[in-house]
Amino acid sequence: MSLSRQEVAKVGLLARLALSDADVTSLTGELSKIVGFVSQLEELDTAGIEPLAHPLDSHNVFRPDVVAPCLTPAEALQSAPRHDDECFLVPAVLGETGAA
């Protein structure tokens, strides 16, 4: 099993990781090796086996719908790299350029 550089670059964008050419080169080799290794699961016949996403029997967990204290806006914003009194501040969401 081997991944192409193009695939790795595409996954980098999906994962929101800026990758240098050197990163793409090393990740292409490493991920190919790891994906090759995990592909040994293919030898198992799992037809008819239900996927198990979670070790506990899945069920809804309900709680009374009551008002309880939560983080204040100031607490929620305390570690933000940039913020004003009530919002997180980020660079422009649209367009290729634009200032934060």
Add this chain to the structure above:
Amino acid sequence: MHPLQMSAVDLVAAVRRGDITAVSCTEAFLERIAQSNEGLNAFLAVDREGALARAADIDARRKAGQPLGPLAGLPVGVKDALCTADLPTTCASKMLAGYRPPYDAEVVARLRRADAVIVGKTNMDEFAMGGSNENSAFGPVRNPWDTARAPGGSSGGSAACVAADMAPVAIGSDTGGSIRQPAGLCGITGLKPTYGRVSRRGLVAFASSLDQIGPMARSAADCALVLETIAGHDPGDSTSLADAVPKYLESLEKPLTGLRIGRVAAHFAEGLDPEVARGVDEAFAVFEAAGATVHEVELPHARYGIPTYYLIAPCEASSNLARYDGAHYGHRSTQPPGGGFESPLIEMYCRSRAEGFGPEVKRRIMLGTYALSAGYYDAYYAKALRVRRLIRQDYLDAFRHVDLIGGPVSATPAFRLGEKTGDPLAMYLVDMYTVSTNLAGIAGISFPCGFTKGGLPIGFQLQGPALSEARLLNATDRFQSHTDWHRRRPAFPFAETPA
């Protein structure tokens, strides 16, 4: 007796009686930390002032005749993956350097309510991804038994801090062996409770269907003491179990007569270090001498544990770690926008994450993103979930015939720093005996069962069904009443063992 030589159970009893003060106890461990942390790098943050203030408060309350919590005066090291509102929480990542969470993890809150004294935050593999602690952005932890060797990981700082008497107990987290493997490599006792037994609220999420917090200490009794405090339902973690928490300390000394322990022949296949194999087999003999019986069992899908785990854990991680976006908290790139991305916002995300995460974290995010991406989801993620069910079913079948399953916790004793860093896949294989416990959501414990000729600890692992913590702690305590491996200490000051 000097506090460093006392068990956690004896320490809290001595503080309660007034034989020693919480301040003198805390000072003794802080002194050891001051002497040794520069060499071992077990702690990322030490809260000397806060710990002493808390200890003084406990002493004052005792003097005034006020009630004290069950861990009053007990120094505890907490893995830096658990949120602490008064101390930085970094997960050993540049991404969270200096981050101060707005609240305490539930386990931390419980420790504080029980009057434990948190002495600091322990080093770990970045975001708990690794088996050697070499993935910490703040430098590797060194194994106190031989400082040229790794302590294991990811809770390597917690394991080393207990082994080095920098705290009598520590808190770790275990997603695929991260409590048990470092406990084994550092010669201490570490328990991974059943999934849901301990609240995960405020534990920085790695793989949410696998993560579990547990105690690391020098004995089963000390783990039992801490587990009684940290286990139990938390309305803030919808996956935490509502089952009542047993009095683990009360059942420790139950005789093992009639206990059936499974032995898996495949655990002793090629790749297991002969000295480890010998130590593990001798441990089975100790259990038999203590009244247990040993039976061969099979876990036919156990050999698929690593490939299953290294799909499921990275998939969950790629989703969990999406939260580190440079916008809400954590590192944000200061590079001016250079273009080439869909928008300045996307560029900020990509650069912040590229700068903040280390190589192993990036590798797992990439692997998980790939395995979840269009066209691959069924072949990888869904396939792994099906195999996960087979692995769990193996345990359910085996536990119809035996009460616990014993075996090695890792294939070799502590390996040298740098020995496996060049090969990610070789590092993944260090978890081969531990990942299936997490995939099945059951409980496991590891503890020392001997030493190599070179003086390195050998770990033994017991796995038990869901909510078998009392049984695991009982069996381990009885083992420790017949042996003294858990009482051995590395030579101080800690140094390299000549090759």
